[in-house]
Amino acid sequence: MPEVITEYNEEGVDESVLGGTGSGGLLSDGYLREEPLGSYVGDDESVIFVRSNAKHGLTRSSPDGEERERLVPGDGYRAFAVATDTHVHCIIGDNETGTGPNRKISVHLADIEIVDGSDRLLVNEFVVLTRADVRWRFPSAEPVGELVAYLTEATDAWKQFVTRLESARKHLVEAEQRREAHEYDRALETVETASDETEAARDHERAFVSAGVPAMGERIERTEVRVTETRVRTLEGRATHALNRAEQLWRGDDFAGAYEQFRSAHEDYVTAIAVQDTDFEDSLGLRKKLARVERNLASLERAPIERGEQARERAYEADDLTERADALERALGRFRQALELDWGSDHKRFAVDRAVARERVDAVASELVETRRRLAATRVRDGDAHREAGRDARARECYREARTHLESTLETARELVPEETEPLESHLEAVEAKVQEATAGDVHGPVSGD
Incomplete structure (x- = not known):
């Protein structure tokens, strides 16, 4: 069962709501037809809020409010909106014909542009407008004020997080282009900018949830791997260029110039091996090149x-x-x-x-x-x-x-x-x-x- 975070919802989430199934009776609320609500939430997601209704279901409309589709639960079942640290999941129990199965609509928090909602005397509701210009409206039997406040904060955190990672990825693409053009110093500067942007994304993750958000952490780790790989390739490229230049200078009896180029190549290979941070087998190619530079330096000294x-x-x-x-x-x-x-x-x-x-x-x-x-x-x-x-x-x-x-x-x-x-x-x-x-x-x- 996913962890229930209570920082935004002190009362927590009723476990029976997450685990219950079956239709309700005259004096009891229903759940979902088959799998329980918790099964629709990713294992790496934390549930923050759950809201439900028995009749209104979920409505999809255009940004101006023109209704396009309404998904309502079957008789005796309910519709649920689950807000996690990553998504808003809407699960509709059964269907209007009573033949099942449950239906699920999920919207990633990063794809939500606007969050709105209100608590009214007869019915409460919250509305999200997505980047795809789809408006989802979910009426709720429970108050939605705290839910709306959370979604507003969460979607903003995700947007800032995604913006930083997208910036990091763009800089990595630029770094690769500069590396291919043999602009190694500029490429490494660009890699460092990508690394800074990735770390800024990590800061947004911690500001959102101090313990971290698995979905955010996974994206960060993938980007960090790309940063490392790009940095290693660039260092290796610059080292190879310096090595070739050193040998050319050596042939021309420019021993001092050759020495400086060999030392530069040596430093880059050492740094690349340290940055790669892998076992001996994975870095064997770099180690062989480093050994070659060291042999050349020993020969050059004489x-x-x-x-x-x-x-x-x-x-x-x-x-x-x-x-x-x-x-x-x-x-x-x-x-x-x-x-x-x-x-x-x-x-x-x-x-x-x-x-x-x-x-x-x-x-x-x-x-x-x-x-x-x-x-x-x-x-x-x-x-x-x-x-x-x-x-x-x-x-x-x-x-x-x-x-x-x-x-x-x-x-x-x-x-x-x-x-x-x-x-x-x-x-x-x-x-x-x-x-x-x-x-x-x-x-x-x-x-x-x-």
Whole structure:
């Protein structure tokens, strides 16, 4: 039997009314033909008021009062109006022909627009107008003033409750749209708004009945599940986006940028797992992705030095001096970057032994300067051979290439190998003189591009 709430009806509801069946006699009131009144009330509903009549039944009319249908009880039976925390149920015992069965009309409190009623000398009645523009009128042998007051309050509470939940659902739809458009931050903000609206609906439920209304609670729980699912999907989407971005930055040697993106992905996966609040099996997919991020972070911490060592090894393996110089340039840049990462920061993100990195910078810088100087010397010898053969234009090209090699390494020498600066400058002056001599000795004049 449903719980009987007495906050609005101190006298409660007579259990015999909820459980009785059968027709009445000359000196007794009837009930319903077959199932008792209580069987027409949902198990999760609480009965607040019951009103009845023996002859008038229930009338359906248009908003302006034009009668459309009248449902009256059979002989010896009654019509009942049951107000619960969720519906107004009208059950008509038997029917006019006396052949049964009982008939039931139910209107959800959220669908009621207007409640009216009056207590009169001969007959009392209450009227509800629904959102579908149907007017139901129920005369009552008992006073209806408290019933009307309750329905007025209850329908208002349900309307506010439904408004909040509808707002939450609309925001969830918007959040999904923003997630699909990769607007993850905006999507999460919208999810939070949906969560706030759901909590506001919960407040309306508690204000209506402090212990809660099962029908309201069920709707709230469904919406809360959607909020959680949408939040998890959005967090996972943002984490995946950050993970992809991190790997892209890593490939471009932007280790600091990659680290921040990996950390962002890590935080979102951790939050998503916590929000999901399910057992291990249900969150296994997210946990695997989180483990992948953690492995990448561990590898990234070692990457600056490792990538520098890889470039240096390629330089040693290269037989061509130009390839070796280019590889040494990359190695030097990576070792210098490793030194600069976490500089002055208390939070160490990368596993960099600064003494080792400093030693690598000095060693690679010296190797690079020497390699560029050898390249310059080789191109000068080639230029001299062309000049002796009378090919001044070809000679000039070789000398200019030699000059480029020396100029490109001069800044490195000044900063990292200062003892090599003066010899390089002298070498560069000599090469420049050869360029001028080759230009002056070209009897055919300047070639295209000179």
